[in-house]
Amino acid sequence: MTDSSRELTTAAEELCRVAHKVAARGWxxxxxxxxxxxxxxxxxxxxxxxxxxxxxxxxxxxLEVAFDASGSGDFSVLAGNGKPSAETRVHGVLYDxxxxxxxxxxxxxxxxxxxxxxxxxxxAVTLTGYELxxxxxxxxxxxxxxxxxxxxNSQDYAKLSREVARAVAANPETHGVLLAGHGLYTWGQSxxxxxxxxxxxxxxxxxxxxxxxxxx
Ligand SMILES: [Zn+2]
Numbered sequence: 364m365t366d367s368s369r370e371l372t373t374a375a376e377e378l379c380r381v382a383h384k385v386a387a388r389g390w391x392x393x394x395x396x397x398x399x400x401x402x403x404x405x406x407x408x409x410x411x412x413x414x415x416x417x418x419x420x421x422x423x424x425x426l427e428v429a430f431d432a433s434g435s436g437d438f439s440v441l442a443g444n445g446k447p448s449a450e451t452r453v454h455g456v457l458y459d460x461x462x463x464x465x466x467x468x469x470x471x472x473x474x475x476x477x478x479x480x481x482x483x484x485x486x487a488v489t490l491t492g493y494e495l496x497x498x499x500x501x502x503x504x505x506x507x508x509x510x511x512x513x514x515x516n517s518q519d520y521a522k523l524s525r526e527v528a529r530a531v532a533a534n535p536e537t538h539g540v541l542l543a544g545h546g547l548y549t550w551g552q553s554x555x556x557x558x559x560x561x562x563x564x565x566x567x568x569x570x571x572x573x574x575x576x577x578x579x
Contacts, residue, residue: 371400377554378398379421381554381557382418383417385468385561386416386418390565391417394414396411396470398410398467398468398554399454406430408427408454409427409428409443412426412445413446415445426444428440430458430459434528435452435455436453436454436524438455450469454469455524456527457540463552464550466553466554470565471546472547472568474568474569478541478572481575483543486513488568489511490509492505493567493570495567496509500552511538511541512530513541513542523542527540547565
């Protein structure tokens with residue numbers, strides 16, 4: 364085993380532990396959601412195959428894929444069993460947009476589903492004034508303004524991926540992107556950092572939905 368494949372194996376195990384935590388929070392119901400890690404040296408990505416219960420995820424449930432250089436999210440499967448998720452190409456465009464990202468997590472929570480539907484016509488969720496914003500990498504104050512773009516959902520994943528690429532290009536400082544009525548993508552240098560971002564953002568989304576719903 365080479366150093367880079369050993370590194371990817373360790374990252375895969377860490378990603379599975381994160382998937383179990385996300386599942387325990389109820390953010391990937393009914394086999395939804397997907398997770399990936401990237402080997403920065405080779406550019407190869409391990410990504411969850413479609414239709415798996417994430418509470419039981421093991422490295423055997425990951426496919427190794429290579430994204431083409433076009434930035435479109437097109438990919439080929441290099442190894443692994445199972446069917447790639449249609450959402451794999453969204454991971455590709457996000458890795459392209461954020462060269463430092465080593466992991467991406469995607470979940471369908473109640474709070475991100477409600478909030479993204481509510482604010483899709485604004486084009487973004489804006490978060491400010493919350494201490495937990497400091498859990499986002501590079502953020503040092505609750506006064507930070509986090510603008511998370513919201514993209515219309517679509518079952519045309521080529522189109523959806525182009526919209527995600529456009530949205531993050533317009534919001535290069537964002538730590539996530541929302542698909543309306545669907546879910547959150549967030550990322551980090553490692554699976555642990557991506558998990559921290561997800562946990563913080565989901566907390567903040569719940570705050571926002573409760574605030575809006577109560578008329579504050
Ligand atoms: Zn999804």
